[in-house]
Amino acid sequence: MSDVVELTIPVQSDLLVLARLTAAALASRADFGIEDIEDLRLVVEELCLSVVGNETNGTIHLQYTREDGSITVGCSLSREGGSDGRADGVADDMSLRIIEALVDEYGENMVADRRQAWIRKRRSKVAS
DSSP states (O other), X not given: OEEEEEEEEESOGGGHHHHHHHHHHHHHHTTOOHHHHHHHHHHHHHHHHHHHTTOOSSEEEEEEEEETTEXXXXXXXXXXXXXXXXXXXXXXXXXXXXHHHHOSEEEEEEETTEEEEEEEEEOOOOOO
């Protein structure tokens, strides 16, 4: 069974809480443990920041997919004025290190002519 949730928010740091809460809610429904949920919340914020960079206008588009013990989150930016994609110079080393340390997969691709960064986190195996 899979769930797809889409969230669109303006580029405003105080609204990133919505991105984190959505990730936490889906991870909870997928029976992720507390540590995995907290990791996912942190990595979703870092994913958004890595895509947005220093951009102050525009819209963040997030797509969350929950399936078979994993959550995949795609993040893209629509800038005001019509240019889409990643802000220049946002490949922040610290964000990328955090993302790569906390997820199982990370990548970038093009979706509807827009650059998208994505992560996938699998639920940790619970010890019996």
